[in-house]
Amino acid sequence: MATTVDPQGLDNTYDDASQRTPLVLGGLDYQGVTETACGFWEAEKAPKIWWILLLMAMSLLGILGGLVNHLLMSGVGVWGNNNPAYWGWPIVNFVFWVGIGHAGTLISAILFLFRQNWRTSINRAAEAMTIFAVVCAGMFPGIHIGRVWVFYWLFPIPTEHLAMWPNFRSPLLWDVFAVSTYATVSLLFWYMGMVPDIATFRDRTKSRIGKFIYGLLSLGWTGSARNWHRYEIAYTLLAALATPLVLSVHTIVSFDFAVSQLPGWHTTIFPPYFVAGAIFSGFAMVVTLLVPARALFGLEKLITLRHLENMNKIIMATGLMVGTAYGIEFFIAWYSGVQVESYAFWNRAFGNYSWAYWIMISCNVVIPQLFWFKWCRTTTWFMVIVCIFVNIGMWFERFVITITSLCRDFLPSSWAYFTPTWVDIGMLVCSFGLFSTLFLLFCRFLPVIAMAEVKGIMPRDGHH
Amino acid sequence: MAENNNNNADSKLIGLLAQFDDPESLVAACNHAREAGYKKMDAYSPFPVHGIDPAIGIKRTILPLIVLAAALGAVVVGLGLQIYTNSSALDFLAPFPGYPFQISGKPVFSIPANIPVTFEIIVLTSAITTFLGMWILNRLPMFANPLHRISRFKRVTNDKFFLCLEAKDEKFNRAASETQLNKWGAVAIEEVRQDLTDNDLPKWIPTAAILGAIVLLLPPAAIFSQWGQTNRHPRLHVVPDMDWQHKFKTQTMAPNLANGLDEVDLMYADLRSARRPVDGAVAFGSLDIDSEMNFGIKQDFAHAISSRKSMRTLLVSATDDKTAESSSGDSPALAADATENIDQWVTTFPEGVEVNEKLLARGQQRFNIYCAACHGYAGQGNGLVNQKALALAANGDATWTAARSLHDADVKGDAKNPVGRIYDTITNGRGNMGPYRAQIPVEDRWAIVAYVRALQETGLKTPGVDAATDGEESAEKVDPDAKPKE
Numbered sequence: 001m002a003t004t005v006d007p008q009g010l011d012n013t014y015d016d017a018s019q020r021t022p023l024v025l026g027g028l029d030y031q032g033v034t035e036t037a038c039g040f041w042e043a044e045k046a047p048k049i050w051w052i053l054l055l056m057a058m059s060l061l062g063i064l065g066g067l068v069n070h071l072l073m074s075g076v077g078v079w080g081n082n083n084p085a086y087w088g089w090p091i092v093n094f095v096f097w098v099g100i101g102h103a104g105t106l107i108s109a110i111l112f113l114f115r116q117n118w119r120t121s122i123n124r125a126a127e128a129m130t131i132f133a134v135v136c137a138g139m140f141p142g143i144h145i146g147r148v149w150v151f152y153w154l155f156p157i158p159t160e161h162l163a164m165w166p167n168f169r170s171p172l173l174w175d176v177f178a179v180s181t182y183a184t185v186s187l188l189f190w191y192m193g194m195v196p197d198i199a200t201f202r203d204r205t206k207s208r209i210g211k212f213i214y215g216l217l218s219l220g221w222t223g224s225a226r227n228w229h230r231y232e233i234a235y236t237l238l239a240a241l242a243t244p245l246v247l248s249v250h251t252i253v254s255f256d257f258a259v260s261q262l263p264g265w266h267t268t269i270f271p272p273y274f275v276a277g278a279i280f281s282g283f284a285m286v287v288t289l290l291v292p293a294r295a296l297f298g299l300e301k302l303i304t305l306r307h308l309e310n311m312n313k314i315i316m317a318t319g320l321m322v323g324t325a326y327g328i329e330f331f332i333a334w335y336s337g338v339q340v341e342s343y344a345f346w347n348r349a350f351g352n353y354s355w356a357y358w359i360m361i362s363c364n365v366v367i368p369q370l371f372w373f374k375w376c377r378t379t380t381w382f383m384v385i386v387c388i389f390v391n392i393g394m395w396f397e398r399f400v401i402t403i404t405s406l407c408r409d410f411l412p413s414s415w416a417y418f419t420p421t422w423v424d425i426g427m428l429v430c431s432f433g434l435f436s437t438l439f440l441l442f443c444r445f446l447p448v449i450a451m452a453e454v455k456g457i458m459p460r461d462g463h464h
Numbered sequence: 465m466a467e468n469n470n471n472n473a474d475s476k477l478i479g480l481l482a483q484f485d486d487p488e489s490l491v492a493a494c495n496h497a498r499e500a501g502y503k504k505m506d507a508y509s510p511f512p513v514h515g516i517d518p519a520i521g522i523k524r525t526i527l528p529l530i531v532l533a534a535a536l537g538a539v540v541v542g543l544g545l546q547i548y549t550n551s552s553a554l555d556f557l558a559p560f561p562g563y564p565f566q567i568s569g570k571p572v573f574s575i576p577a578n579i580p581v582t583f584e585i586i587v588l589t590s591a592i593t594t595f596l597g598m599w600i601l602n603r604l605p606m607f608a609n610p611l612h613r614i615s616r617f618k619r620v621t622n623d624k625f626f627l628c629l630e631a632k633d634e635k636f637n638r639a640a641s642e643t644q645l646n647k648w649g650a651v652a653i654e655e656v657r658q659d660l661t662d663n664d665l666p667k668w669i670p671t672a673a674i675l676g677a678i679v680l681l682l683p684p685a686a687i688f689s690q691w692g693q694t695n696r697h698p699r700l701h702v703v704p705d706m707d708w709q710h711k712f713k714t715q716t717m718a719p720n721l722a723n724g725l726d727e728v729d730l731m732y733a734d735l736r737s738a739r740r741p742v743d744g745a746v747a748f749g750s751l752d753i754d755s756e757m758n759f760g761i762k763q764d765f766a767h768a769i770s771s772r773k774s775m776r777t778l779l780v781s782a783t784d785d786k787t788a789e790s791s792s793g794d795s796p797a798l799a800a801d802a803t804e805n806i807d808q809w810v811t812t813f814p815e816g817v818e819v820n821e822k823l824l825a826r827g828q829q830r831f832n833i834y835c836a837a838c839h840g841y842a843g844q845g846n847g848l849v850n851q852k853a854l855a856l857a858a859n860g861d862a863t864w865t866a867a868r869s870l871h872d873a874d875v876k877g878d879a880k881n882p883v884g885r886i887y888d889t890i891t892n893g894r895g896n897m898g899p900y901r902a903q904i905p906v907e908d909r910w911a912i913v914a915y916v917r918a919l920q921e922t923g924l925k926t927p928g929v930d931a932a933t934d935g936e937e938s939a940e941k942v943d944p945d946a947k948p949k950e
Binding site: 029030031034147149156158161163164165166167168169171173174177178181184185188189192196197199200202203204215216219220221222223224225226227228229230231232233234237238241242244245248252255451452453455456 | 595597602
């Protein structure tokens with residue numbers, strides 16, 4: 001093991017020009033990495049706190065099930081959606097969750113293509129988070145279609161009953177293709193990356209059921225050099241495919257708005273602005289999850305402060321992009337000289353919904369500026385608070401975009417004020433139950449750290 | 465377990481497995497082995513070791529080319545799917561026709577609008593090909609690998625590195641190879657043996673697989689046997705959400721009252737579920753103040769209209785509902801006859817009805833739909849309904865007033881039936897004939913009038929008495945240029 005700035009301490013945020021900063025701390029060797037990463041999974045009994053969290057998450061999930069049932073039995077009227085705001089919270093929640101689902105693939109694919117080695121410790125958990133966020137995201141448009149039992153009409157499947165096909169020129173259909181492709185590719189990427197680590201589980205587990213299930217899931221992986229060769233090529237290909245895909249998904253989500261003609265939606269800045277916002281919120285969610293997770297599962301030596309600090313830097317950078325986009329929107333509203341466009345933005349900042357607008361500005365633009373200070377981006381409890389604010393702000397961003405424009409459309413006689421119902425609020429809160437349940441089960445039963453990848457970037461004596 | 469199997473007499477030696485403790489010694493050993501002439505060997509490691517591919521002579525995989533081919537195929541499939549489903553250009557290829565959406569006059573297929581879906585299909589296809597292609601090229605999943613029986617090998621997914629020289633290699637020699645491996649720095653060496661006793665599949669598996677496949681095929685077979693069949697029963701409607709809606713339908717009483725519930729929750733005090741038009745209201749498109757156009761009555765005789773039942777819009781403002789309803793109870797023909805004055809009918813087509821080829825063609829088509837059933841295609845009063853009804857009446861099974869032939873002397877001609885009166889006949893019916901004003905719009909009624917006059921003037925009759933061929937032949941013979949004499 002190479003000497004480090006402070007090998008036993010866990011602060012590797014200082015740069016030393018004379019050597020590469022280590023990404024695995026505590027003097028761990030390969031065996032040590034395996035044991036650290038498997039520690040939580042191998043524990044005979046999960047700690048109480050995990051059970052308590054799981055119980056809370058599953059309670060919320062149960063309520064979510066009840067709410068969805070209530071919705072299906074009664075119809076979409078149980079939501080606050082009504083003329084003119086036909087897109088209420090369900091679409092706000094959809095965009096919020098699908099945005100969060102962007103960090104995982106970004107970390108796995110884009111940082112992989114840029115050879116950012118620090119991604120290896122966090123990519124697995126981030127990918128899992130991506131998939132679970134996409135599950136939450138997919139649920140909302142799924143139940144928003146009204147007649148859920150004919151959901152397959154969304155897809156180009158011939159039905160004599162309907163006797164028509166989807167309209168391929170509609171952004172809503174593009175969304176169906178983008179989100180389902182993203183979910184599928186993320187799942188393949190996640191699972192493929194996990195196979196060598198599931199093989200580690202297969203070789204370490206002592207239970208018969210575990211041997212069977214992990215044996216099945218690891219597909220008989222042996223770590224053969226020929227397999228690794230094709231595996232690495234395939235991984236690079238998937239990363240190269242996932243990179244434009246991840247950018248396209250939120251671009252297409254933004255088309256849902258930008259391709260319509262409503263003032264405040266019909267802007268060309270939406271695609272880049274939505275993608276930056278998605279990365280912003282996604283990284284904030286990764287930090288929010290990983291800080292408690294690394295403490296709970298004893299992963300401080302693998303998910304180091306430097307990892308967290310890097311993510312905080314990305315949060316700050318994307319936060320600045322989002323802030324710039326807010327400014328540009330106002331500039332264009334003024335510069336275009338279009339009265340309705342100017343009004344739409346004036347109304348956002350000073351109209352009925354100004355409270356939501358200023359929550360968004362403070363959470364997304366002002367608060368992340370704290371990350372200019374090193375103390376703020378290297379103090380774990382503090383960064384979690386900032387990141388929670390970021391996600392509150394990003395939820396309000398989608399709320400502001402969706403609701404303010406709809407409530408002030410072209411016909412002043414239909415202007416109204418949107419009020420959510422208890423079902424709206426319940427579904428947003430309980431969607432976190434679905435997300436947390438999946439994430440907690442993942443942490444307990446699947447490899448949270450990409451062990452094979454971490455071992456691959458560890459410095460070896462005489463080679464680095 | 466692993467050691468027991470290794471010493472089994474029924475097993476075959478398939479290679480020697482040497483363990484190394486770090487990736488550098490593994491790569492070095494691989495290089496030695498290649499230089500010593502070994503070809504069939506593989507290295508095993510917990511993570512991809514760089515520099516090992518040339519060391520054991522791994523050629524670059526063709527996976528990227530396979531993915532490229534799949535991606536190019538996906539371009540065709542993606543664009544083809546959209547052309548097929550959103551236009552009718554490729555209908556000849558598939559059983560379900562395309563559905564061209566007409567939206568603001570935009571083209572049904574345009575590359576920019578179809579890029580997003582094409583892109584997603586390319587990415588999806590390429591990703592699935594990459595994923596499946598990688599596993600297939602790697603010959604995985606393979607669960608029955610003799611390596612997994614060696615307990616030492618379990619550390620390959622943790623921290624140890626292995627080199628396996630296969631017995632199939634020409635250079636392989638049990639003793640010599642072991643010596644070589646030791647020389648190259650192996651920490652431990654073990655034989656890899658394949659157990660020959662349990663190599664075959666249990667006999668019941670193929671049978672069970674075939675049976676299972678047959679059982680799984682039954683439901684799709686049942687579905688496809690019904691493909692394209694007709695069925696007298698209505699389609700199975702799993703969720704009848706559109707059939708039972710919580711709303712008040714028109715022409716019904718308020719639902720709660722109709723259900724006989726005690727709590728009467730009426731929509732309106734008069735028990736209706738909808739409101740009637742305000743007095744004097746004229747429904748969109750039904751203003752009929754032009755008496756010549758709408759009633760076939762000369763402007764000078766317009767006062768006669770008010771006594772006719774059809775004058776609803778004029779009546780409603782002047783009279784109460786009771787009068788209107790009681791007059792609607794009477795036969796419209798009787799009401800008409802009581803006030804008929806032959807001079808009141810227009811004898812020329814009203815302004816706005818231009819008699820030309822197009823109008824006659826339209827009239828012919830409408831006549832064949834609405835009139836020919838009784839009057840026959842040539843207007844001889846020998847339509848199928850008439851024939852059948854007369855046959856029934858002859859047996860005393862029905863009473864029937866025969867439909868008139870339009871060529872009869874007392875029907876033909878301006879003296880008996882000026883165009884206005886023909887129009888009125890269609891509108892309000894005459895004798896036993898019912899009114900057609902609800903079925904046929906004003907313009908089409910005039911088109912039929914023009915066609916009836918053309919039939920009468922040309923005097924075309926059906927050759928023979930075969931009613932089945934009657935209409936088509938004679939209708940074709942009608943000269944569409946024939947102008948009614950006015």
